[in-house]
Amino acid sequence: MPELETQVRESIARLAAVAPEDIEMEARLETALGFTSMKMVLLVTGLCQTTGVSLTAFTEDDLAAMTTPAAIVGHLARELATEGA
């Protein structure tokens, strides 16, 4: 999980031009960092690529719920656990 959180922080930091350590895990990306829907797609697609999770493993509801860094970590972790099971 810490490694996954680091990956999520770094990906967000790159797209938002902020330092990884300045990202609050419970902050809403749309309001706190100005993420548009397209930028959210970019973030999640990139993280799926990095972690080896298939984006289509997530439902519409899953994707809609990924509004904070913590939520993204949670969904990726769940899927990695499912795939590894």
Next chain:
Amino acid sequence: MRHERPPEPNALAPENTLAGLATLDPAEDLQVTFCRPGGISSMSHARLWEEVERVARLFDQMGLRRGDRVGVCLGNRAEWVLIDLACLHLGLVVAGFDPMKFVPSAALMDRYGLRVLVTEEAMPGTMPVTRLHDAPDPAWPLPPWPAYRAGDEVALKFTSGSTGAAKAIAATWGSIGMSLSAVEEMFDHGPGDTLFVFLTLSLLQQRYWVYTALLRGTDLVIATPQTALFALRAAQPSVIMGVPAFFETLKTLIETEADAAGCTPREAAKSATGGRVRYMWTGSAPIRPALLAWLEDVAGLPVFEGYGMNETCIVTKNHPGACRRGSAGRPVRGKEVFVGEDGVIRVRARFPVNTRYAFADPGASARVFRGDTVWTGDLGRIDEDGFLWITGRADDVIVLENGRNIATREIEERALAVPGVSHCTLAGSGRPWLVALVAAAEGADLGAVLAAINADATPDTRVHSALRMTAPPTEANGCLTSQGKPVRKAILDAHSDLIEAAYSKENDHARA
């Protein structure tokens, strides 16, 4: 062996191109693939066509008859395509509702005169999408295709209205056929091509690519906005349909991957798009010249920009045979474009989309459809070689208190160059000076935004204040179209208090 190109639109007149579907010999070796959250599925053209005919029999058995309206409020999925083609088969009129914008209800059905509304979930009065999997009575015959005439209305398409209720225009059979035919003259899609679509199928022009795939014998991949970047890599498309907001995102993806892999943007672009792109299609909103240049010159991805609107369908298009970067291209066959002394672009069509709105505020049809001409409301010029250059929306011109006209587009684009800024909309109609509404990350420096906007400003174009939007424009809050285009009026309405405060000088935003 690859499927051979179907017979040329042969005896079919261009306006009757869609009639090719009635005599289609769908291929076993060409695929339509759907990539959406929750999974990927594929079927051959032949299998798709079997399903279309099953749904057509089901609809016929349900008592739907020629001219009836069938509403569809679904995300991109196979059933969308089945319904659309089954409706064409039966002469029904498809009304596509973007589920991001419309809430399915009995009231929606009443407002637009729908016999049926197909929805994701079961709800009173509507038809849940799962019912499409019902088997019709085995003895129920497949009705023959109707004999269409050019002026027959086959699809209802929606556009934002000024009072909240969406305007709708019914697209005619002849206008669709003529547009499809004109596009093929320019791009000659065929076997070996894989077309890639991800924008909502509620937009009729996105469904054109389904018709093209079937009529011209190409593979087709239909994704959703959420899966588009993911699907792109695996689909290896030769043709990508997009809008500027998507191409901005694609550029960021390519740059990020080039940095991470230590390769050139051109190599990263190949990896991100599957390496087989023949060209990318952009429209709906103007693409930034710098983005267009980057995609073509740095990433090696040809992009062809065009111009059109719901009321005209495609009007002009750059293409491999005639392209001038930054322009919207030359008029396509069947369209005539001219610019009035007021700078407003007018369009005439051999086969018009329609000559009035089916549903609109009183007077809306008369403002846009004037005789045989559509008054677009866009501003432009035509160069000496016949290329159209869009300079803005008539609506996007702000007339200041002193009577000076300010074209907003160029000023707003300057703000977007500042890191962290995602949107900028100017306000100032009837006011002494301009202010800018800016959607930006919390850490973004509004002073820097103001400085960027005011580089080379004249006294009239100087923006006095940069105001942070309370929320970025989204489809959900009605401030973006489904194609990512800002809805100026909605943005200004949503921030009217902020704007008023700026002119009363009682706030602490950045000032020039």
